[in-house]
Amino acid sequence: MTDLPPGVLPYDPMAKEVIDDPFAEYRRRQSGCPIGHSETLGMPFWALFGYDDVRSAMLDPKAFSSRYGPTPVFQKSIGFFADGKEHTHFRAIFRKRLSPEGIAALQPRVAELARRLLDDMIAKGPVVDLHDDFALPLPVHVISWLLGIQGDDFVTLKHWSDELMENAFGKSNERFLKVYAGICAFFDQHLDARYDMLTAAGIEEALPEHVGSVLPDDWISDAVCADYLGRKLNRDEQRMALMGLLVGGNETTTSLITNLMWRLLEEPSRWEQVRSDPDRFIPVAIEESLRFDSPAQAMFRTTLCPVEVAGVEIGPKQKLMLNFAAANRDPAAFDDPDSFRLDRDARDLSRRHLAFGGGPHGCPGAPLSRMEVAVVMQLFVKHLPAATLAGPSERSVGYNMWGRSSLPINLGC
Numbered sequence: 001m002t003d004l005p006p007g008v009l010p011y012d013p014m015a016k017e018v019i020d021d022p023f024a025e026y027r028r029r030q031s032g033c034p035i036g037h038s039e040t041l042g043m044p045f046w047a048l049f050g051y052d053d054v055r056s057a058m059l060d061p062k063a064f065s066s067r068y069g070p071t072p073v074f075q076k077s078i079g080f081f082a083d084g085k086e087h088t089h090f091r092a093i094f095r096k097r098l099s100p101e102g103i104a105a106l107q108p109r110v111a112e113l114a115r116r117l118l119d120d121m122i123a124k125g126p127v128v129d130l131h132d133d134f135a136l137p138l139p140v141h142v143i144s145w146l147l148g149i150q151g152d153d154f155v156t157l158k159h160w161s162d163e164l165m166e167n168a169f170g171k172s173n174e175r176f177l178k179v180y181a182g183i184c185a186f187f188d189q190h191l192d193a194r195y196d197m198l199t200a201a202g203i204e205e206a207l208p209e210h211v212g213s214v215l216p217d218d219w220i221s222d223a224v225c226a227d228y229l230g231r232k233l234n235r236d237e238q239r240m241a242l243m244g245l246l247v248g249g250n251e252t253t254t255s256l257i258t259n260l261m262w263r264l265l266e267e268p269s270r271w272e273q274v275r276s277d278p279d280r281f282i283p284v285a286i287e288e289s290l291r292f293d294s295p296a297q298a299m300f301r302t303t304l305c306p307v308e309v310a311g312v313e314i315g316p317k318q319k320l321m322l323n324f325a326a327a328n329r330d331p332a333a334f335d336d337p338d339s340f341r342l343d344r345d346a347r348d349l350s351r352r353h354l355a356f357g358g359g360p361h362g363c364p365g366a367p368l369s370r371m372e373v374a375v376v377m378q379l380f381v382k383h384l385p386a387a388t389l390a391g392p393s394e395r396s397v398g399y400n401m402w403g404r405s406s407l408p409i410n411l412g413c
Ligand code: HEM
Pocket: 058, 070, 080, 081, 091, 098, 244, 245, 248, 249, 250, 252, 253, 256, 294, 295, 296, 299, 324, 354, 355, 356, 357, 358, 359, 360, 361, 362, 363, 364, 365, 366, 368, 369
């Protein structure tokens, strides 16, 4: 093992005690040693646990770059895995559909889907698994609409998306590459079909105005037609964009729904409070859940130059884990951080918690997942007033995702 500088302790995100209770481990780190070093995943990296350290690194992309990807593995610089102008322009192509107008237009469709899933759940009840029966299918359907994937293909997509997430953060690079190749082949079929449509319409060059006219109005068409720094996206960039959007918006939103309902039903007075004034407490409950149970625990950056963090000198080209979940439980940033409280201020929380990261790479899907979960909560409050937990839940697999992979509840109706 490498000799560590004074003040740095080894960190193993896969250690049993960390997997069982990551927040207890974060608290130990914050009270003594806010920087750790890991060699246990086969890829060495530093880990930051303090709010100010994480936030400062996140907001300084010149020193803490995203060009080698957001995982402990050094990845090829492409698409979202980039800095500066390349990244801003790439992101802008896909962010348009996540604008306030785009989200507002989607809302009725999300409400209809949520209502259908709820009705199916009630027909199946009274005891259901909120994860399998509701929280999982909802965001997968929504991302499939945005991507432009029809029919049952989304089941395959969900499977791949989960496997990719599970292996991306260091579990098995071999498995990761295999899953990655499968998803590429899947998206290639869809991309090729769009070029065939253009050819059939006698069009040689894809242009932005073909989206929604010759081609369907979705992200796959955007990937084909958008202008990117004076050229079109190449195939690797197209695949990377679609994959990033697919993976980014799936398990995270599922986890937000399960985490939130878990915490509210765990303490029935919380559920009662939310039901007593949904317009006031749903926004607080969503932001508090994001802070308290951040679905994506951490993302990585790479140092481009020598830096000093948490009093430790780190050289260039080192991977650094920004632990957003730990930062969100830092007593230096939040009062009583280990309590889930509905008397916090939703707006203040949303401005300060780091569940969506921040800086140039801050999550572009945040407004979409907030809208989805707000719609869901309004429905649950109205139709499941007597819901209760119906047994122990299980946590998601891997160290980086924090959600319930199973959440038995009694719908109470
Ligand atoms: C509760 C739901 C979600 C959570 C907790 C979440 C969390 C995150 C976090 C922590 C990051 C990294 C930010 C950083 O490194 O500074 C991120 C990035 C990203 N997320 Fe989300 N996300 C969620 C929903 C979504 C949705 C719905 C989408 C797509 C529609 C999405 C797409 C992305 C993409 C594409 C990136 C990369 C952005 C970039 O590098 O510029 N996410 N998300």
